[in-house]
Amino acid sequence: MKFHVLAVIIFSSALCGCGGDGRPSLVEVEGAVTLDGEPIGGAQLAFIPDAGNEIQRGSRATSDSGGKFTVGTYAVNDGIPVGKYKVTVIKEELDGELPEGYNTEDPSANAKPMKMKLFTPIHYSIPEETDLTIEVTSDGMSPATIALEGGGGPVIKTQGGRPANEP
Secondary structure, three states: OHHHHHHHHHHHHHHHHOOOOOOOOOEOOEEEEEEOOEEOOOOEEEEEEOOOOOOOOOEEEEOOOOOEEEOEOOOOOOOEOOEEEEEEEEOEEEOOOOOOOOOOOOHHHOOOOEEEEEOOOHHHHOOOOOOOEEEEEOOEEEOOEEEEOOOOOOEEEEEOOOOOOOO
8 A cells, every 4th residue: 555655656756747737847037138238128028949849838927117028838937848938039029109099908999090119129029030049957047138129110010090081
């Protein structure tokens, strides 16, 4: 009987090391993102697994006002599997002022669109063009700071607004 209890405990421990429910173990990773050496708050980061990674699920993070972030894979801030990743970074900001009476809860209901422009250089937001990479080990992420260089991009999209032929 003691042997069976011991076997169950060992088997259960092995499953916990795999992240349980078939998920991989995750490493809690914190980092920072900068543009020309200055922290970027409100940036959206995506971590795209290298083709050689065992796990092919991407991870995400959003930087705080000081440019700091914590990565999440299955939930916010839960960590990232060990491996190599390509990183995309994007931060958009409002171009000009919001139209008067702009409905932020239902942008499609607005007569005038909101214009956004890129704060970060556009090539960092395109997986095929970004040159940003990281490696995650059991010790954390290297490099710990994701450093972008260059100015922002053009106005890239509008949000909301009805097509011109609608009343």
